[in-house]
Amino acid sequence: MIQSFGWQSVQFLFHGLVWTVGLSLCTFVGGGIFGLLFAIARSLGPNWLRALVAGYIQLVQATPLLIVVFLSYYGLSFLGFYFPPLAAAAISLTIYATAFLADIWRGCIEAIPRTQWEAADALALSPFQRLRYVILPQAFQISLGPTVGFMVQIVKNTSVTALIGFVELTRAGQLLNNMTFQPFHVFLTVAAMYFVVCYPLSWWSEKLKERKHAGTAH
């Protein structure tokens, strides 16, 4: 069935965009929760745990995201755990985002000067209180820019899940192109939609980084 690119096509792509954004949000929330735990474990845990988390981060960062996606979709179903494309996509993106966010946030935690830890210790704060009231709030401020910047990567990288048939924006574009044979219309619209989501995030990320340099933190 050949149809031509029109309003309905835009609606179809928009539907894909909604899935892209939804998957991005899931990834950010999942990656955020595990990333924070991993970042804390990586910078404060006992040695064996630090090594374990460091290994995880290095392994995931050295693996193409597409391979992680294939592993969770084809690999796990081969072992008898079948996940539908949406679940496999969310799992693999969370694995990926956890590694990167943990690494970003570990850097932010370790950027807080030794002297701040000591001041908290000298005031008899427990290790948890020290983290909760002194270290993490400061680390949070410096992490905002890079974190928002990484959200752009998440949004763009959701596109690899098209390869396991999850119909997000990129896959929607592919399908539409098969129906219309108008690749420029289709993929320029797809690109524009990515841009509309990603550009404000990039802009915001830069703003947050500038604010950090200006040194007004409160």
Added chain:
Amino acid sequence: MPALRIENLKKSYGNVPVLKGINLAVENGDVVAVIGRSGSGKSTMLRCINGLEPFQEGTIEVVGHKLDQSRANLRELRKEVGMVFQSYNLFPHLSVAENITLAPRVVKGLPRDEGSALVREVLSRVGLAEKADAYPDELSGGQQQRVAIARSLAMKPKVMLFDEVTSALDPELTGEVLKTIAQLAEAGMTMVLVTHEMGFARRVATRTVFMHQGTVWEEGKSEEIFTHPKTPELKNFIAPDLK
């Protein structure tokens, strides 16, 4: 019972001994100045007292809380010991009032509505009553250091430790901080202060300890130490200040 007792404190970094068996007792209300050359172990000793540095041998005892290399009792001891650092180390993301009330709230369970009275009380003791809502980066170095003293006071410590708290300050700001410390001394606070301000040590400290090569080389009443030093090392050390 002394407010602070250090017995046979030994500490080394790797196999380099830095403290070689320190013994020191500080009575209630004593102000002890610690002087000595760079590298003699003054800061290390002070940091061992509140457990910022682990040590290999000996004990530290503050009002009945005993600390040894096992580091049990660490937090109990820290609740009784205030520490003021050379670089102030205020929490930059918190206002002056929040800096002051954080530890009393979370460590000692101070009710929220008693916070502002505490802030007023300790800030007035350092002469900064009007700065409760400022952030650290809006204050001068001298003011930040006085807020750091106030933050420490807010925990109602039995002993306060000061590590060269004026060395990061411009000379014209040193005076205001020294004055604050002198007032605490008059009010009867027990203090151990590492300092390079010999005149101040002599005037304010009841006792002075001269550290040399990781040991307490000579100690006594400040007046004695500065007017009749016994060891050649101490004579050499304070010679320029006697002229």
